[in-house]
Amino acid sequence: MSTAEQAGRPTILPLVVEKVCFDIGGTRLIDGITCTIAPGTRTIVLGPNGAGKSLLLRLCHGLLQPSAGQVIWAGSAAQTARRQQAMVFQRPVLLRRSAAANITYALSVRGVPRRERKRLVAEALELAGLSPLAQRAARVLSGGEQQRLALARAWALRPQVLFLDEPTANLDPSATHAVETLLDRIHQSGTTIVMTTHDLGQARRLASDVLFLHRGRLIEHAPAAVFFTKPQSAEAAAFLAGRLLW
Amino acid sequence: MDEFSAAPRLAIALLLSLDRDLVAIVGLSLAVSLSAVALAAIIGLPIGAAIAVWRFPGRAAVVALLNALMGLPPVVVGLALYLLLSRAGPLGELGLLFTPTAMVIAQCVLVTPIIAALTQQTVADLHEEYDEQLRSLGVGPARAIGTLLWDGRVSLVTAILAGFGRAIAEVGAVIIVGGNINRVTRVMTTTIALETSKGNLALALALGLILIVLVLAVNIAALMLRNAAKHAMG
Numbered sequence: 254m255s256t257a258e259q260a261g262r263p264t265i266l267p268l269v270v271e272k273v274c275f276d277i278g279g280t281r282l283i284d285g286i287t288c289t290i291a292p293g294t295r296t297i298v299l300g301p302n303g304a305g306k307s308l309l310l311r312l313c314h315g316l317l318q319p320s321a322g323q324v325i326w327a328g329s330a331a332q333t334a335r336r337q338q339a340m341v342f343q344r345p346v347l348l349r350r351s352a353a354a355n356i357t358y359a360l361s362v363r364g365v366p367r368r369e370r371k372r373l374v375a376e377a378l379e380l381a382g383l384s385p386l387a388q389r390a391a392r393v394l395s396g397g398e399q400q401r402l403a404l405a406r407a408w409a410l411r412p413q414v415l416f417l418d419e420p421t422a423n424l425d426p427s428a429t430h431a432v433e434t435l436l437d438r439i440h441q442s443g444t445t446i447v448m449t450t451h452d453l454g455q456a457r458r459l460a461s462d463v464l465f466l467h468r469g470r471l472i473e474h475a476p477a478a479v480f481f482t483k484p485q486s487a488e489a490a491a492f493l494a495g496r497l498l499w
Numbered sequence: 500m501d502e503f504s505a506a507p508r509l510a511i512a513l514l515l516s517l518d519r520d521l522v523a524i525v526g527l528s529l530a531v532s533l534s535a536v537a538l539a540a541i542i543g544l545p546i547g548a549a550i551a552v553w554r555f556p557g558r559a560a561v562v563a564l565l566n567a568l569m570g571l572p573p574v575v576v577g578l579a580l581y582l583l584l585s586r587a588g589p590l591g592e593l594g595l596l597f598t599p600t601a602m603v604i605a606q607c608v609l610v611t612p613i614i615a616a617l618t619q620q621t622v623a624d625l626h627e628e629y630d631e632q633l634r635s636l637g638v639g640p641a642r643a644i645g646t647l648l649w650d651g652r653v654s655l656v657t658a659i660l661a662g663f664g665r666a667i668a669e670v671g672a673v674i675i676v677g678g679n680i681n682r683v684t685r686v687m688t689t690t691i692a693l694e695t696s697k698g699n700l701a702l703a704l705a706l707g708l709i710l711i712v713l714v715l716a717v718n719i720a721a722l723m724l725r726n727a728a729k730h731a732m733g
Contacts, residue, residue, distance in 0.1 A: 311631075314635065316631055316634055316635065335637060336637060338635075339635065339636075340631075340632075340635040342631065342632060346628060346629055346631070346632035348646065348650055349649075349650045349652075349653075358636075358646075359636050362636050362637055362638050362642065363636070363637060390731060410636075
């Protein structure tokens, strides 16, 4: 059962990205990407630096507006769909207040009634293993704890889709492991995951589907098992073989 | 230069004697400047933050203007307010000329651009870091301003201190709109100006020393507050 069904909210998935382009100063950075993200998947966006992975995430999440094409959420306008999504960034942006207060803030912005906030905050902290640090100032937590708090804050909103932009790029292996475990739990609760990474090992561990980008174009969109064993394009094969690609 | 050697002794003697005139002058200085800074913070903080967050046409010009206003000459502000508040002026009915209220208004006019401009810089930096996360959470511009001000509170103390420094040290505006009337509108800086012109250099210097100590004390207190907050909230 997905998060949406549990809460009795209309589902916003699948997400359809239709011929989306994004230009800055006359340079085309995202070039006509079309794809569909199905509910319940764990889609990993792969590609070399500058392929447009982060841009694609921001376009899907609505932080950027496409120069052409459209991002279509099933049955809802972009504004209502936004409330069913959350995003975690490479560098967690935490407010200068306690760990618990960071989550409370996000809930109050979303209009969650006061009496429900306390329970949701406690649950989210518990899930992330941060309960003992609830009253600690968020900004003095370690890098790994900060990223887990960012994930807990995102999950507290019970998003149908969670976008993650290189969430472990700045973390050491043990903190990365903790974040991946947390991601597993969040996915199990019914949240669809869309995440960028440049770490192939991580992609193999997490992906159910892979979107492979190169120079702003979508080269391959395949189930992970297929992508990692039989890449269909020369670029993907080269990328998987660890050859430099630009 | 006898004045230089006499001044510290005179300053200490004045302080120890708790001279009634001195206490009144120091008290009024603090009351006027603290009120002006409080008022300027109430106006300047939201304005500075709003300019930092809202993208509107002509924004760069507004920022430039705000920065320029930081250097507003006190005598010009004093003169302008004098014209507005004088009996024949448009606000003459209020009867505010030569009152402490007029002095508060004058210092507020001087300090508001300082607080607003420094707030704009602080909040703009913070906004750059927070913008995507706040938009992702669905935070609207009005709420974002409140959040950014609160998260910038440690740095904003500096902006308010800069404003206080300007207010308490300023003489040109308060002497014009206050008139330096004994026991009514006489503050430290106007007294120093008066005593200097009367030739009481040692007394003027002693008052100057007290003024500096006062400013230092306020800054140290604010700095301690700032460090405590930084320690607690990262």
